Amino acid sequence: MNENPPTASNDWCDSTRSVHAGEVRQKPYHSLIDPVVQTSTYVFDSYEDIQQFIYEQNNAIPSERLDYGRYGNPTVRVVEKRLAALEGGQAALMFSSGMAAVTTSLLSFLASGDHIILTDDCYRRTREFGINFLRRFGVESSIVRMGDYAGLEAAIRPNTRFIISETPTNPYLRVLDVERVADLAQRYDLKTLIDSTFATPINLRPLDYGIDLVVHSGTKYLGGHHDLLSGVVIGAQEYVDVIRDHVCTLGPVADPQNAYLLLRGLKTLALRVRHQNDAGMQVAQFLAQQPQVEEVFYPGLPSHPDYATASKQMKGFGGVVSFTLRANLEQTARFIDTLKIPYITPSLGGAESLVNQPALMSYYSVSAEERAAIGIKDNLVRYALGFEDASDLIDDLQQALCVLQNQSMAVAS
Numbered sequence: 094m095n096e097n098p099p100t101a102s103n104d105w106c107d108s109t110r111s112v113h114a115g116e117v118r119q120k121p122y123h124s125l126i127d128p129v130v131q132t133s134t135y136v137f138d139s140y141e142d143i144q145q146f147i148y149e150q151n152n153a154i155p156s157e158r159l160d161y162g163r164y165g166n167p168t169v170r171v172v173e174k175r176l177a178a179l180e181g182g183q184a185a186l187m188f189s190s191g192m193a194a195v196t197t198s199l200l201s202f203l204a205s206g207d208h209i210i211l212t213d214d215c216y217r218r219t220r221e222f223g224i225n226f227l228r229r230f231g232v233e234s235s236i237v238r239m240g241d242y243a244g245l246e247a248a249i250r251p252n253t254r255f256i257i258s259e260t261p262t263n264p265y266l267r268v269l270d271v272e273r274v275a276d277l278a279q280r281y282d283l284k285t286l287i288d289s290t291f292a293t294p295i296n297l298r299p300l301d302y303g304i305d306l307v308v309h310s311g312t313k314y315l316g317g318h319h320d321l322l323s324g325v326v327i328g329a330q331e332y333v334d335v336i337r338d339h340v341c342t343l344g345p346v347a348d349p350q351n352a353y354l355l356l357r358g359l360k361t362l363a364l365r366v367r368h369q370n371d372a373g374m375q376v377a378q379f380l381a382q383q384p385q386v387e388e389v390f391y392p393g394l395p396s397h398p399d400y401a402t403a404s405k406q407m408k409g410f411g412g413v414v415s416f417t418l419r420a421n422l423e424q425t426a427r428f429i430d431t432l433k434i435p436y437i438t439p440s441l442g443g444a445e446s447l448v449n450q451p452a453l454m455s456y457y458s459v460s461a462e463e464r465a466a467i468g469i470k471d472n473l474v475r476y477a478l479g480f481e482d483a484s485d486l487i488d489d490l491q492q493a494l495c496v497l498q499n500q501s502m503a504v505a506s
């Protein structure tokens with residue numbers, strides 16, 4: 094009987110890893126499914142048991158033994174092993190949210206007097222943390238336009254520690270040349286952190302190109318069902334150990350119930366992402382042919398500025414399609430109201446298609462001038478595909494575009 098197989102074979106393909114990586118064959122109570130270990134602490138049998146635990150800790154002897162919930166949980170550990178295997182990293186660490194993964198990972202390595210570089214078109218709260226929050230603790234930051242690699246190099250200072258970027262970005266789906274950035278960082282002895290939430294490990298594995306740390310909002314594609322919040326960081330063991338130690342102090346730990354839901358979601362990750370890649374391409378190609386659509390932003394279209402990089406580095410182009418309409422802010426909002434299948438909300442990556450108008454949703458608290466400066470157009474729509482059939486989503490978009498056209502004609506006449 095195969096009682097103790099490897100946590101993941103390097104030969105396994107994406108779907109096999111999604112289902113099996115990180116599990117042990119013989120689970121408690123002969124259960125097929127990894128149990129939810131719902132406990133806040135772990136008991137010791139005796140004084141000898143404690144001595145053994147301390148000995149293992151002090152001598153860095155690998156052990157599954159735990160003493161307290163903030164320091165680890167068996168259900169969470171399975172998720173971490175599975176995600177490390179999927180991303181091709183030595184180790185992973187699960188968090189209570191994507192932002193917990195971003196902030197704790199950076200706080201683990203930065204100190205007052207350091208400098209970081211962020212690319213623009215990044216998640217609003219990451220930008221807020223990188224610029225305003227860290228400034229209060231003496232960390233300086235520079236923002237460089239996505240795709241401006243000369244600008245990225247020019248922004249490096251003697252005290253620069255990190256290059257932080259996302260790929261594909263939100264909402265314009267810009268794609269970073271991760272190999273180029275990893276090479277640049279290695280030349281200047283900088284660390285790199287890439288938020289790969291939109292890519293998923295099925296479409297891109299930044300660590301394979303020399304990136305140091307990958308983070309995800311597990312709330313999105315990894316969970317895949319719009320029913321949990323979580324985050325993860327993946328990288329070399331030595332880096333993840335440093336971050337784990339800070340998690341023990343800062344406390345943004347993952348909950349075992351969430352770990353179970355994430356584990357369940359991960360089993361279908363490869364299946365889901367392949368469907369969303371396929372449907373995303375069909376929807377993008379459809380939109381690109383519509384007269385009421387001004388511009389489509391999808392890295393799988395040759396018209397996208399990063400099509401060459403995306404084609405070179407990504408296995409698929411993802412399930413988010415952004416586009417601008419030949420319409421103003423209000424007409425764009427009405428178009429979204431007319432759609433029958435997607436729900437109007439932020440977020441992405443689960444079963445239900447979601448749609449939003451960034452000018453009204455993520456950036457509602459920002460003035461029109463500031464929005465324009467960041468590049469958020471009034472007529473921009475972000476459409477995050479779920480698991481529905483592309484033909485149904487396209488029919489729905491078609492009917493909403495017809496309504497938009499009729500309204501425009503009525504106004505013109």
Ligand code: PLP
Nearest residue numbers: 190191192216288290310312323
């Ligand atoms: N990174 C990206 C690219 C995101 O889109 C988000 C949330 O939308 C986050 C990080 C933050 O993740 P969470 O909401 O799980 O904290």
